[in-house]
Amino acid sequence: MGRGVLLTANLPQLQNLIKRDPTGYKEEFLQQWNHYNSIREIFKIHPDEQAQHFGELVTFISQVATCYPKETAEFPLQIISLLLEQLLKCLFPILPRTTSSTLRTFIRKTILSDIRTANIRSKNHKLNRAVQAMMFGMVERGIEGEVIGDKGKVRASNYGPTTDRTAHSGEEAMWAVILTKELWRKGIWTDAKPVAIIALGCFHPVTKVQSASLHFFLGSDEEKTDSDDEEDDDVDIRALHHRREINKKTRSGDKKLQKILNAAKKKRHNKPVTAANFPALQLLNDPQTFAEKLYDILNRYDKRFSLDHKILLMQLLSRVMGSHKLCVLGFYTYIIKYLAHRQLRVPAILVALAQSVHDLTPPDTVTPVVRKLAQEFVHPGVGSEVIAAGLNAIREVSRRQPWCMEEDLLSDLIEYRKSRDKAVTAASRGLLQLFREVNPGMLKRRERGKDASMGLTSGTKPLPFGCSADAAVDIEGLSLLEDHWKKLREEDGVFLGEDEEDEGGWDGWDIESDSSDEESDEGWQDVPDDNRDLILSDSEDEEPNAKSLQPEAPPRISTLATTKILTPADFALLNDLRIQEASKVVENGGGSHAKRKLATLEANKKLQQIPDQENSFISENDILGPRKKAKSDYAERMASIQKGREGREKFKSNKGKINKEVASSSTNREKARNKPIMMILSSGAVRGKKKASLREKQQRLRKHIEKAKKMRH
Structure with missing residues (x-):
């Protein structure tokens, strides 16, 4: 017992004995190990208590841990975590x-x-x-x-004597x-x-x-650099130029300055x-609570926040509402007061408004907002850019919730497609094309177009607010994919099973393809009796006065969707096949309808390369629309100048015999420069300088100074 008490109190002595005989002193070590575990738990809660003794135990176990590797296997991890x-x-x-x-x-x-x-x-x-x-x-x-x-x-009164x-x-x-x-x-x-x-x-x-x-x-x-030690510091260009004017002018200093300016320009250009x-x-x-709190802060501190900070809150609130399909109805009442063409940063506000609307937003809440946009932005008293921005904003809102539009207002807005301004015309036509697709019944008969008119005649109507579409019968163009696989099997001479076709179909794909390629097809529908006089065929061989419908073959419905799970790669291949089929129709003289269909398919293919959630967000360029070419900056002008100099000789004067194709004698200025001084003393130019008045000398000196300034810059 005396030996144990002595060894427990004297850790250096126990450490020496353990290194000499690890087996003989294993019980003493286990006693200290258990003691270490107890002190470690106390140290986690109260680091100030027994800190010195805990340090001595850690030093002791670190020295003898190699003698008992099994018992001290977790010791390094414990020390790392504790540190x-x-x-x-x-x-x-x-x-x-x-x-x-x-x-x-x-x-x-x-x-x-x-x-x-x-x-x-x-x-x-x-x-x-x-x-x-x-x-x-x-x-x-x-x-x-x-x-x-x-x-x-x-507020200073919030600080107390013990408050941090x-x-x-x-x-x-x-x-x-x-x-x-x-x-x-x-x-x-x-x-x-x-x-x-x-x-x-x-x-x-x-x-x-x-x-x-x-x-x-x-x-x-x-975005910062990958290096942890590198800070994202902005270069103060004005300070560099000021320092260069003060310091001594040297060629090395000019090179260093130009190098820094080029690096800063490249960094700004490559900013993501x-x-x-x-x-x-x-x-x-809980995104709904998060959005409601954001709106509460925005509404409560409206007078305290700056405009830039309020726009940040609007942007985040609108994106949360759009991505999670939330309804914060007070936001539309709040944002109405900022919908004016003279409002600063109004494009960013219009973007926030459009992003907050979705298909579950009540139309009655958005209709006053659309009416306010039309009153403030779309009228003859403002510029063409303002009208285009207003029409684009109304189009983006209506794209997400078509039922917010009023029929009379829509009729007035699409009349701007006859404007002479290109941006206004494009914006108005975009609004017209949108309602031809989503709700052609709100348009007049002459404005609906061929496809929309045929859809209304066949009884196709847009879904009311809150209703969902029925299950799709078939995927458009799926028969092309089935024929493509059948052709590949015939060429290879080998039948591929469904499991073999699925292999690799999901490689490189993170999400399913969007529903842009999965348009529903309702199949054959009977035309009502009162429309039997309608001629649906465009063939020139048919009688124009036919009184009955021409027989048509029913559409082919592929069973591939019910027998195989299609991968994103399959949908991508399906889209390519549809584009190829549409291209063949256009080449064979398919008309404007086939060209529009091909353009739509190609646009959908580009959209599939962007994440779906990103497609729901828009930018200020979408609101402003196509504009006139802005004034080029210095870099663009220099690039245009360099491009124009390609393939020609360097510009220089052809005066004298050096730069001319045919050599000639020297100029009179060169001859006058080389004349002896005694020959020109009696010339009129020299005598005129001598007899010049003080006023003439001042004018000549001022002209010389101005010319020197121009040459310097």
Whole structure:
């Protein structure tokens, strides 16, 4: 017993004995190992208690762990996890409190690298949960603060003697949002928990925290380089030019300046186009509540927020409503006051309006908005660009909810297709073509077109609001795919079973093809008795006064869809076959209808290469429509000049005998320059300078100075 007490109290002596005889002192080691596990649990809860003794135990086990590898197999992982947890707990509070930019950068890089290292081989869920809970608390602590003014500053009375100023000032929440966005961008955190942290930041009272969170969902954050050590610093071009004017003029300095300017220009040119963060939008927890809270903030602090910040809120709210098909009816009442052609950034507001509408939006709510758009944007008192933007906005809203349009208003809007302006004509024709497809009954008979008129005659009507289409009988063009596979089997001489056809059909495809290629075909429908005098055939061989319908062959319905599961690759092949078939019809003189069908199929093929959710979002260019060519910038003008100089000699003067095809003598200016001084002293030019008045000398000097300035620039 005395020996055991002595060894327990003297760890260095026990360490020496274990290294000499590991087997003989195994019981003493196990006693210290159990003691270490107990102290470790206490240290996690209260790091200040028994910290020195815990350090001595860690040092002892580290020295003798090689003698008992089986018992200490989990020791390295325990120490790594403990270091990460305790280190992050210490670093996070320091980050918003320090005033040193160097220390902040070091702490930020340390946190990101440690979390990334812990998740390299597999997800460290325990560490991730601990850090996410810490960041969630950093955002939540300042969420109840009261903010005054338009800069998002917290009221000073909210600070108490024991209140943490960083929590209410937004610095703590800002760093939590920044780190969460970085971990999401690097692909370390990809689940719903980081999305919940930033979603909470969208309701933070400090404007800068709210703005950073909104940018995350909108995908408008600037992409940074892959290197963790490289910061995304913008080059101050004006400062570089100013420094160049002050410093000494050297050729090496000019080269360095030009190199920096070229790199900055290339960086701005290669900046990726911003797109919405679709995965984050889909991972939102309870999107209806999230959208209602966004609208509540937008409506409550309308006078406090700047216009740019309100547009950010509108854009995020509209995208959440469009992607999840939500109804926040108060948003349409709120946005009406911003629908004016003199409103700043009105294209972005129109984009937000169009993206918020979907097929489940009540038409009665959107009809006043469409009426306001027509009153403000589409009338003779505004410019053609304003009219085109208004028509395009109305078209995008009507595309998502056609029942919001009024028949009289539609009749007035499509009359603008006779305008002399190209943008207005294109916008009005686009609106006309839309209603020919979705609801031709709202158009006058002469404006419906051939296909829409035949559809109405056969009894085809658009579905009312809230109704869904019936099950499709067949997929248009599916027989082409069946014939294609049959031809391949005949050429190979081998019958391929269904399982063999399916192999590889899903390679490289993440989602199913959209329903753009799956148009429903109702099959043969009888024409009512009162329309039996209608002649449906365009053949010249038929009698024009025929009183009965010509017999037609029933459409062929393929059974391939009921016997085989079609893959996205099959649908892509089907679309190509339909394009080939439509091309043959056009080549054989199919007419304008065949050309329009071919153009539609080719457009659908391009749309399939873009994610479906991205197709539901539009940009400001879709609202503004085609415009006149804008004035070219310096780079475009220089490129055009260089293109025009291709294939010709360098431009230079042909004066004198050097640059002319036929050599000639020197010019009079060259001869005068080489004359002796005594020969020109009595010339009129020299005598005139001597006799010139003070006024003439001033005019000559001013002319010389202006000419020198022009040559310098």
